Amino acid sequence: NAGVTQTPKFQVLKTGQSMTLQCAQDMNHEYMSWYRQDPGMGLRLIHYSVGAGITDQGEVPNGYNVSRSTTEDFPLRLLSAAPSQTSVYFCASSYSSGQGAGEQFFGPGTRLTVL
Amino acid sequence: SQQGEEDPQALSIQEGENATMNCSYKTSINNLQWYRQNSGRGLVHLILIRSNEREKHSGRLRVTLDTSKKSSSLLITASRAADTASYFCATVKTSYDKVIFGPGTSLSVIP
Numbered sequence: 001n002a003g004v005t006q007t008p009k010f011q012v013l014k015t016g017q018s019m020t021l022q023c024a025q026d027m028n029h030e031y032m033s034w035y036r037q038d039p040g041m042g043l044r045l046i047h048y049s050v051g052a053g054i055t056d057q058g059e060v061p062n063g064y065n066v067s068r069s070t071t072e073d074f075p076l077r078l079l080s081a082a083p084s085q086t087s088v089y090f091c092a093s094s095y096s097s098g099q100g101a102g103e104q105f106f107g108p109g110t111r112l113t114v115l
Numbered sequence: 116s117q118q119g120e121e122d123p124q125a126l127s128i129q130e131g132e133n134a135t136m137n138c139s140y141k142t143s144i145n146n147l148q149w150y151r152q153n154s155g156r157g158l159v160h161l162i163l164i165r166s167n168e169r170e171k172h173s174g175r176l177r178v179t180l181d182t183s184k185k186s187s188s189l190l191i192t193a194s195r196a197a198d199t200a201s202y203f204c205a206t207v208k209t210s211y212d213k214v215i216f217g218p219g220t221s222l223s224v225i226p
Contacts, residue, residue: 042216050211092214
């Protein structure tokens with residue numbers, strides 16, 4: 001079991017460039033989500049998904065797109081990178097049931113710098 | 116706006132002492148979760164407590180939930196230097212809803 005994997009680990013972009021952060025899990029989890037964490041701060045939810053074909057916005061969705069075509073994968077697309085998007089990005093997954101999303105399993109994170 | 120807010124923002128204690136962190140939230144919840152994050156690393160799940168539960172234990176960790184006060188506390192007993200980390204609470208409001216994290220408490224355990 002690889003758990004939750006994220007690629008790349010590090011990325012430097014120039015303002016205006018676009019890119020996709022990859023996230024995959026092999027635990028058959030229904031719930032997947034993307035967070036960003038700025039220095040000394042907590043995690044802010046960008047987008048989440050409760051199952052394949054279903055996505056919804058979190059707290060800070062502007063400038064980001066997601067899709068969920070399979071249970072395993074949940075890529076995050078930066079449409080036109082801005083310096084304000086410099087952050088560490090975490091992907092997470094969990095079971096989701098009538099009792100709510102469960103224990104979140106986190107990936108190792110992607111450190112993104114936008115110049 | 117964030118659903119959960121931890122208190123205090125920072126806590127410094129001596130090794131062997133107990134550490135208590137609190138989490139308050141605004142609306143009714145389905146469950147509340149506590150996580151630890153060591154510097155520069157990902158988050159690790161500690162305990163999940165459901166809205167119909169009042170207390171849960173895991174090793175040196177004790178979590179309580181008071182739904183009438185919309186608050187939870189995390190107690191770490193006999194703290195160790197290795198407990199130095201940031202601790203976050205996260206709330207789930209309803210079934211099939213998102214998981215929202217609070218800003219966290221930074222705990223320093225001095226040897």
